[in-house]
Amino acid sequence: MAMISGRGLHDERDAAPSLFDRLPVGVCIVTASGIILQANPALHDLLGCEQGGLPGRSCREFGFDLQGAGEAAEDPTPACRAVRNDGSTRWVTVDEAPWTLAPLDMDAESATDRLRLLTVTDVDSVFRQARPAGESAGGSAAQDEMPVVDALLEASPVPLFVKDAAGQYIAVNHAFARLTGISRDEMLQRTTFALTSPNIAEEHVGHDRDLLERDGSVHYEAPICTAEGAMRMVNLTKAAFRDGSGKPAGIVGAIHELTESRPHEERLEAILEQSPIGVSVSRRDDGRIIFVNTRFAELIGLSREKLIGSRARDYYLDSHQRLRVLERLRGGGGVTNMEVQFKRADGSPFWTLFTVNQAVIQGMPVNLAWIYDYTERRSMEEALRDMASRDPLTGIYNRRFFMDMARAQVARAHRFHEPLSIFVLDVDHFKRINDTFGHATGDDALRMVAAGCQAILREYDVLGRLGGEEFVVVLPGATAEESRVVAERVRRHLARMPIEAPEGTFRLTASIGIAGLEGATDTLERAIHRADLALYRAKHLGRNRVVVFEPGM
Secondary structure, eight states: OOOOTTOOHHHHHHHHHHHHHHOSSEEEEEOTTOBEEEEOHHHHHHHTOOTTOSTTSBHHHHTOOSOSSSSOOSSOOSOEEEEOTTSOEEEEEEEEEEEOSOOTTSOHHHHTTTEEEEEEEETTTTSTTOOOOOOOOTTOOGGGGHHHHHHHHHTOSSOEEEEETTSOEEEEOHHHHHHHSOOHHHHTTOOGGGTSOHHHHHHHHHHHHHHHHHOSEEEEEEEEEOTTSOEEEEEEEEEEEEOTTSOEEEEEEEEEEOTTTHHHHHHHHHHHHTOSSEEEEEETTTOBEEEEOHHHHHHHTSOHHHHTTSBGGGGBSOHHHHHHHHHHHHTTOOEEEEEEEEEOTTSOEEEEEEEEEEEEETTEEEEEEEEEEOHHHHHHHHHHHHHHHBOTTTSSBOHHHHHHHHHHHHHHHHHHTOOEEEEEEEETTHHHHHHHHOHHHHHHHHHHHHHHHHHHSOTTSEEEEEETTEEEEEEETOOHHHHHHHHHHHHHHHHHOOEEETTEEEOOOEEEEEEEOOSTTOOHHHHHHHHHHHHHHHHHTTSSOEEEOOTTO
């Protein structure tokens, strides 16, 4: 084990107990026969002893000495039951390393290779008894004590770390490096932002800031990026320590993987990873995502690492749809196959069938969400609906769908006591066009008439093809006289429109009849009939004109 260069043995002996007190795991120095010489507060708490009550007692009395013979055990038991002072037991893991710093009452040379450093980890409660640092033994900064810190860290099979007051790592052990995939040298002088997403890292920084301000310890769960590149939930225990002058010096922490549930989690993650449906898990309290599968990441267009820690609400396209989902969840229910639009990282929308259920995982209330990419199917359904509602030749509403839309407008006009008018348009001498230029050119002419009408009409006017060369328009909010102005613009536009034919270009004209809605009991069919009568009058008067219905026609 490395010694502290440039310092006397007395300073080293002062440093070691100080560092013991700062560790959130049980640590003790024992003789070759297992007699405890020094023990930190965490070990006293773990074994239910008053502070100072462990020195002089044997590890065997508590049931956790590895071999008690001064030689390293070849195959130490991973876990054993430690007998506490009151006779109760707890499962612990024990690891050891040689200890070459002599205690105050032992000569350094006689102690060499005869003392051992034991690290006792409470695996029942995952360090719940971790305590804040005690008073610092004076005289040295945390960085000066790092060789001793390294020895203490390496004695533990649990990932341990030390951060300075600025949040930079100044020591990590090999267990930490194995978990994160980041070597010890690479980790030094880096911060929590190297281990997780920015949002989650900010939460860690907040915990550290609170600890440095108030001392004490904290225990919580959070995701970190493991050596395999996956985000995994772990338990963290942190305790603050101070320097010799009493100023906040940094944070000592331990990371514990959720070993009891990990096999189940790994099986579950393996299943979810194979799913063709996007899956996410988010915390219910703040909406932050703690797990996504590859399909979810593909749908959003972000890496899993960037998605972890972000908020689920950031990916809704429509805030009203999000509120509908929240209302159902707050009511204690779930959401099943709701059509919801989400947005990708580039802002493009996509439709999903969205299912959300509430659950509790390891004591944490979460929302489990499944998103099935519904975009292609929805587009197909919309296309089918469009085909059922559109005239295949001109692309405007067919007769059946027009009548449905128009009735809805008539009902609205009655409800709000608003005017509404209808005009019927018929292409003049259309049979002559077919006979002269052929039916293909006649079809082109009808398509151009429909497009010409759309170019003049308002967006909310309803245009349909009744059949043949006859078209019909509903103008909400317009009286018959106001509709006359619009109809005249349509008539003039059509008359000036050149139409291509094999023999050259030609022009056509149209006659238009208009009728307004009359009274609260009037119907769409009656209004169309009156517009037809006005259309017949326009034909009789010479075509290429607009006529408004008058009684007696």
